[in-house]
Amino acid sequence: MGTSAPLRPEAELRVTELTFLATCPTCTQERRQNGFSFSTVRRLLKLGLPIDGYCGPCGQLFQLSEPDRSTLAESLLSTSQ
Ligand SMILES: [Zn+2]
Numbered sequence: 001m002g003t004s005a006p007l008r009p010e011a012e013l014r015v016t017e018l019t020f021l022a023t024c025p026t027c028t029q030e031r032r033q034n035g036f037s038f039s040t041v042r043r044l045l046k047l048g049l050p051i052d053g054y055c056g057p058c059g060q061l062f063q064l065s066e067p068d069r070s071t072l073a074e075s076l077l078s079t080s081q
Contacts, residue, residue, distance in 0.1 A: 016037060016038040016039070017034060017035070017037060017038070018034070018037065018038045018041050019032060019034045020033050020036075020041075020071075020075065021033070022051075022053030022062075022065075023053075023065060023067075023068055024053070024055035024058055024062055025065070026055065026058045026060060026062070027055065027057060029055070029057075031053060031055045031056065033054065036051075038076070041072065041076065042076055045069065045072065045073050045076070050063045051064045051069065051072070053068075
């Protein structure tokens with residue numbers, strides 16, 4: 001009684017942020033994407049869900065193309081843990 005369990009999910013607090021390049025379909029330039037966590041991207045790829053990229057100069061969100069997705073998948077494999 002009165003025992004407070006020290007809930008400290010340290011592994012979850014330390015979010016691994018991923019940075020990758022995605023080609024904007026409007027200006028065809030590669031734009032650096034961040035703000036995605038490693039696990040989020042891995043889940044989206046695994047489930048085949050669309051991944052949104054953002055192009056600053058165009059001010060647009062866009063979906064990653066198939067080549068970009070496979071490049072991303074490969075980089076995830078090479079950087080696993
Ligand atoms: Zn653009």
